[in-house]
Amino acid sequence: GSWSVVEACSGVRYLIASVMVGVLFAYLNYRSLHRRLIFIGVAILVPIVANWVRAYLIVLTGHLSGNTLAVGADHLIYGWVFFGVVITLMFMVGARWNEPPASPKPPRATLAPAFVATPDRRLWAVAAAATVLLIVPHVALWALVKSENTGQPRLAASAVLADGWQASESRPANWEPAFQGAAVAFNQGYSNRANRGQEVGLYVGYYRHQDQTHKLVSSDNAMVKSSDTSWSQVSVGARRLQIDGAALTVRTAQLRASGHAGATTATTNRLVAWQLYWVNGTLTANDQWAKACAAVYRLLGRGDDAAVIIVYAIDDGGGSTSTEAALESFLRANLHGLSQRLADVRDGS
Numbered sequence: 001g002s003w004s005v006v007e008a009c010s011g012v013r014y015l016i017a018s019v020m021v022g023v024l025f026a027y028l029n030y031r032s033l034h035r036r037l038i039f040i041g042v043a044i045l046v047p048i049v050a051n052w053v054r055a056y057l058i059v060l061t062g063h064l065s066g067n068t069l070a071v072g073a074d075h076l077i078y079g080w081v082f083f084g085v086v087i088t089l090m091f092m093v094g095a096r097w098n099e100p101p102a103s104p105k106p107p108r109a110t111l112a113p114a115f116v117a118t119p120d121r122r123l124w125a126v127a128a129a130a131t132v133l134l135i136v137p138h139v140a141l142w143a144l145v146k147s148e149n150t151g152q153p154r155l156a157a158s159a160v161l162a163d164g165w166q167a168s169e170s171r172p173a174n175w176e177p178a179f180q181g182a183a184v185a186f187n188q189g190y191s192n193r194a195n196r197g198q199e200v201g202l203y204v205g206y207y208r209h210q211d212q213t214h215k216l217v218s219s220d221n222a223m224v225k226s227s228d229t230s231w232s233q234v235s236v237g238a239r240r241l242q243i244d245g246a247a248l249t250v251r252t253a254q255l256r257a258s259g260h261a262g263a264t265t266a267t268t269n270r271l272v273a274w275q276l277y278w279v280n281g282t283l284t285a286n287d288q289w290a291k292a293c294a295a296v297y298r299l300l301g302r303g304d305d306a307a308v309i310i311v312y313a314i315d316d317g318g319g320s321t322s323t324e325a326a327l328e329s330f331l332r333a334n335l336h337g338l339s340q341r342l343a344d345v346r347d348g349s
Helices: 012-029 033-064 074-095 121-147 287-299 321-346
Strands: 184-192 198-207 231-243 246-257 270-279 282-284 306-314
Touching: 012 033, 012 074, 033 074, 184 321, 198 321, 231 321, 270 287, 270 321, 282 287, 306 321
Parallel strands: none
Antiparallel strands: 184 198, 198 306, 231 246, 246 270, 270 282, 270 306
């Protein structure tokens, strides 16, 4: 079978839980700062290594059992049992360097009532600071939400684009990118009769009010899902372009259709697809940079509007030179206009 590590099983919760209990264990069992810091470091390192072992054992179990074990919800049970064993062993090892509690200090002599001190002003300062720290995040979050566009974005495919590209009645192939949770999306074919009849497909998925289930950058979003029975991803890569005098990197992929992909022929069963993100006006193909830009723009009060742009064309079989030339020609002519159109959608135009 085909195995992949999805976001829900990436071990983030595993790491968070280990750090939390590791900090608590270090605080309760050690008095010196350096021992506490060492154990907290171990609590960070151990779950990372253990998660590699867990993933390997789950895949190995599925392989040796003919994909009858550890392929459903049971692999979650195996993972958490393994997590419990690892945490227990970590505590047992850490307990060997347990530090006894410090001897209690002798009680201070009771002061006469005349010498009882008034409340320290620093106590009031700490209380005021704590109050501010509790209130400010809520006020900031309220301000961010109020500044965002609350309307439903409106986005439709244009009938005519620049440099002779016009909308077609059909797409180059019966393929849909596996991007979930978009507020609005379209998948449109375009042809250019003035340029040897080149045909290109354009998919745009627009995201607004992103959350855990509706977000642009996610392990659940891909050109093709591993469970897809119609299309498979043969290879991935990157390509550097020069568009409007600026360097731009796009993510590339070669796709192949199976017998379940609908009406495909020997000349339409392979695609070349290029992908990039539009994040509030910034173009990038890097997941981490897209997330960082989205966070910064939202903190600046500009909302979290973003989109995925995918262009694709049929691999003509004579190498991908002519196919890539068609995709590059399409982007050179229309990427600037498409970016402006997405900015208009963001601004409600």
